[in-house]
Amino acid sequence: MKICIIDADLIGRKKHRFPNLVCEKISAYWKEQNAEVELKLNYENLEQYDRVYISKVFTDTPVPQWIQDGVDMDNVSVDLPANIYVGGTGFFFAKAPNLPNEIEHHMPDYHLYDDWIFDEVKKAEARANSEGREFKRSKFIAQFKEYLDYSIGFITRGCFRKCGFCVNKKYDHVFEHSPLEEFYDLSRKKICLLDDNFLGCPNWKELLQQLIATEKAFKFKQGLDERLLTQEKCDMLFNAKYDGDFTFAFDNISDYDLIHSKLKMIRNSTKSNKHSIKFYVLVGFESTDHIDIENCFKRIELLFKYQCLPYVMRYQNKNETPWKDSKYRSLYVTIARWANQPSLVKKMSFRQFCEANQALHKTKGTYCSSMKSLVDFENEYPDIANRYFDMRYEEMKCF
Numbered sequence: 001m002k003i004c005i006i007d008a009d010l011i012g013r014k015k016h017r018f019p020n021l022v023c024e025k026i027s028a029y030w031k032e033q034n035a036e037v038e039l040k041l042n043y044e045n046l047e048q049y050d051r052v053y054i055s056k057v058f059t060d061t062p063v064p065q066w067i068q069d070g071v072d073m074d075n076v077s078v079d080l081p082a083n084i085y086v087g088g089t090g091f092f093f094a095k096a097p098n099l100p101n102e103i104e105h106h107m108p109d110y111h112l113y114d115d116w117i118f119d120e121v122k123k124a125e126a127r128a129n130s131e132g133r134e135f136k137r138s139k140f141i142a143q144f145k146e147y148l149d150y151s152i153g154f155i156t157r158g159c160f161r162k163c164g165f166c167v168n169k170k171y172d173h174v175f176e177h178s179p180l181e182e183f184y185d186l187s188r189k190k191i192c193l194l195d196d197n198f199l200g201c202p203n204w205k206e207l208l209q210q211l212i213a214t215e216k217a218f219k220f221k222q223g224l225d226e227r228l229l230t231q232e233k234c235d236m237l238f239n240a241k242y243d244g245d246f247t248f249a250f251d252n253i254s255d256y257d258l259i260h261s262k263l264k265m266i267r268n269s270t271k272s273n274k275h276s277i278k279f280y281v282l283v284g285f286e287s288t289d290h291i292d293i294e295n296c297f298k299r300i301e302l303l304f305k306y307q308c309l310p311y312v313m314r315y316q317n318k319n320e321t322p323w324k325d326s327k328y329r330s331l332y333v334t335i336a337r338w339a340n341q342p343s344l345v346k347k348m349s350f351r352q353f354c355e356a357n358q359a360l361h362k363t364k365g366t367y368c369s370s371m372k373s374l375v376d377f378e379n380e381y382p383d384i385a386n387r388y389f390d391m392r393y394e395e396m397k398c399f
């Protein structure tokens, strides 16, 4: 039996560096049946395989036209050669069918990508040698850490919130999905959880205790729902061996008071800045006007007070990118360029960031795009600009 596995995001997205868990589970399942399994990096000669599995996570990842034409996203059906199986949110968005149980609950094949990584390292080393540069192997290999260092899985699945911008609409509650031992590989240094809303699981405490008991660093890649934090949850989480930044979301300005109370709770558990705490700040979803811009800055202001970092996410879905049609398109870009670079946002106000860009602008007597977006908005809405454009992370700590 010859099995071909195609991680479409790996082929179609240049900088994509995260293993496709479905591909890893399919691989492990078929290897156990003694099949010959290949991770394929192109779409050629697919007829030579008994089964070809093509998976993609992102809707905007390109695939060959014949595949796209054969997929009916709305009716979750395909009209493709019989040996081709496609799946994932990238093809079917919120309607993506589940894997069969025996594959879904299989230990992933964490070595599916080994040959590809080996080839990438070899190619980069050869390139460096031919250009007379030193090849820093460990630095280069760091980009593959998610493939090499982590056990990956969903300890819970589902979410009850049904946010309008989110793909997770299939379930209306959070439930236990994979017991830790189903995907936990002792030989791997760390654990990466892909759960949709872990804190919403009724059994969160026992599951968190299990994670802590492994003594491995762990992280929730999709972020955590800070609206569900309690002091007990904060104390356990912020004292655990967490891997990297804690990530939450501050999507709606209507949650302002609730988030404020949770930020106080977070800082009760962690007074210092030892933990980097980041919040996604969704923009361009409810509107793309001055109110949306103001709401963005208002959320950033609150985060700064509790020494948390924003990550501005410009909303887009499979068909639309509303911020690109906004008169503030350039302002959205500038805000994201400022807010999403921790080293800059910690040191500079928004205005200082634009001034720094202007200083590098070559055409004298004109504004660079960043400064122009600031000036235009400030002329239109001086009160909003006055309140937010000069605020500085360093000066705002309130706890």
Ligand code: SF4
Binding pocket: 159, 160, 161, 162, 163, 166, 167, 168, 196, 197, 225
């Ligand atoms: S809370 Fe998070 S996972 Fe749940 S629907 Fe909203 S964005 Fe999606």
